[in-house]
Amino acid sequence: MYNAKAYSATSATARLASAIIVRRDPTETDVQIEVLFCGVCHSDLHQTRNEWSGIMPTVYPCVPGHEIVGRVTKVGSAVAKYKLGDLVGVGCLVDSDGTCPACKRDLEQFCPNSTLTYNFPDKHLGGVTYGGYSDSIVVDQRFVLRIPTNLNLAGAAPLLCAGITTYSPLRHWDVTKGKKVGVVGLGGLGHMGVKFAHALGAHTVVFTTSPSKIEDALRLGADEVVLSSDANQMRQHAASFDFILDAVAADHDINAYINLLTIDGNITLVGAPEKPLPVPAFSLIMGRRSLSGSPIGGIAETQEMLDFCGQHNITADVEIIPIQKINEAYERMVKSDVKYRFSIDMTSLKSE
Ligand code: NAP
Ligand code: ZN
Numbered sequence: 001m002y003n004a005k006a007y008s009a010t011s012a013t014a015r016l017a018s019a020i021i022v023r024r025d026p027t028e029t030d031v032q033i034e035v036l037f038c039g040v041c042h043s044d045l046h047q048t049r050n051e052w053s054g055i056m057p058t059v060y061p062c063v064p065g066h067e068i069v070g071r072v073t074k075v076g077s078a079v080a081k082y083k084l085g086d087l088v089g090v091g092c093l094v095d096s097d098g099t100c101p102a103c104k105r106d107l108e109q110f111c112p113n114s115t116l117t118y119n120f121p122d123k124h125l126g127g128v129t130y131g132g133y134s135d136s137i138v139v140d141q142r143f144v145l146r147i148p149t150n151l152n153l154a155g156a157a158p159l160l161c162a163g164i165t166t167y168s169p170l171r172h173w174d175v176t177k178g179k180k181v182g183v184v185g186l187g188g189l190g191h192m193g194v195k196f197a198h199a200l201g202a203h204t205v206v207f208t209t210s211p212s213k214i215e216d217a218l219r220l221g222a223d224e225v226v227l228s229s230d231a232n233q234m235r236q237h238a239a240s241f242d243f244i245l246d247a248v249a250a251d252h253d254i255n256a257y258i259n260l261l262t263i264d265g266n267i268t269l270v271g272a273p274e275k276p277l278p279v280p281a282f283s284l285i286m287g288r289r290s291l292s293g294s295p296i297g298g299i300a301e302t303q304e305m306l307d308f309c310g311q312h313n314i315t316a317d318v319e320i321i322p323i324q325k326i327n328e329a330y331e332r333m334v335k336s337d338v339k340y341r342f343s344i345d346m347t348s349l350k351s352e
Contacts, residue, residue, distance in 0.1 A: 002022070003021070004135055005021075006135070007326060008061035009060065009061065009062045012049050012050040012058065018349075026075065026138050028079070031138070032136060033068070033072055033144070038344045038346060039065075039157040039160070041158075041162065042188065043066070044065060044330075045333055045334070052272070052274070058119055059127075059128045062128075066132060066161050067091070067161045068089060068137060070136075073136070075141075087147040088147060089146075089147050090143060091117070091164060091296065092116055093114055093115070094116070096111035096115070106300040108298050145306055146306065148309065155343065156306075157316075158188060163196075165270050165295070165297070166189055167305040168294060168296065168305075169245060170243075171301070173268065176202065178202075180202065181202040182205045182257065183206050184245065185271060186213045189247035189270055190206070191340035193270075194206055194217065195221055197221070197245075205241075206222040206225045207228045208226075216340075239287065240260060242262060245268055246268065258279070258291065263287050264287070267290075268292045269293045316340065316343070319338070319342055319343070323344050323345075323346065329342045
């Protein structure tokens, strides 16, 4: 075991602050990584503030962070896939059983015995897992991803969660050229959804509550932008979408979007608001529309997404911050004031 520097929250109302945590020494199949950048996901905020207490209660101290890129500093004797100095990534998953039907289909995100990167029982050290707001992390090689070397590292970090969480449902629902696709909420996830839908050739429409984001949405690849508060603009798109990706982090009227789906259209929730969203049965019945959810993606698909980003030169639009600005960043995220992902420069932890 060794000590690592980190930022943690000690309660749902505490500010994140500097802390020392214990990491395991790499086992023979482990990779030790120096964390260079860690993206700031809205899930980090939900979790540190215990906003998902019903389904995933937070254990304190909580070290969030599951959009990790870094450099390999040590490998176990059985690690063949990575060597010292390689640029690698770690997302939301750090373990799964490898034998269940989900794992056999490369869908580790549905494995009943998977381990999330933070706030999950740590089978090596006891207690819970600690995430990427840290100077180093140790992860089994199966859950380590390769980062294409042409990508900007600060912008690549958010691909590990925001990237795969939007790429996976767009692929699953067969978003291609000729399809009309909506993306609701231009935050960290939403802006990646726009980049991917555009790169996949779909006619892409962004729904935002923020007039200040309209120009950016077009620059990011949207063909049209709708201010969701404008009932007239919303009506013009009635019953016309093949697919809508809902990436909103807070309470909102999902029925307004269900009504924009065409026959057999699907709306997939990736946003995970604290409270349940009411869904009128008739909106789904009329038009045989469907409502789904989707969590992150499997490891193979995450690598596929990273390689796709390498080929198309896609990264997140980031605002780089030192870890000391993390509490301010959370406050801005609550106000939807993020363009479009914070990425923490982990060298800032050295001064703690
Ligand atoms: P984010 O960067 O804070 O973006 C959320 C966006 O939602 C905001 O930028 C805003 O976009 C919109 N929004 C916020 N409040 C709203 C409101 N009251 N009404 C309507 N729109 C509102 O968050 P994120 O990191 O992208 O995460 C989004 C959600 O996905 C979170 O709940 C997060 O926990 C969840 N998530 C799920 C998964 C998964 O596996 N399914 C993975 C990661 C994250 P506009 O300004 O454009 O309106
Ligand atoms: Zn996330």
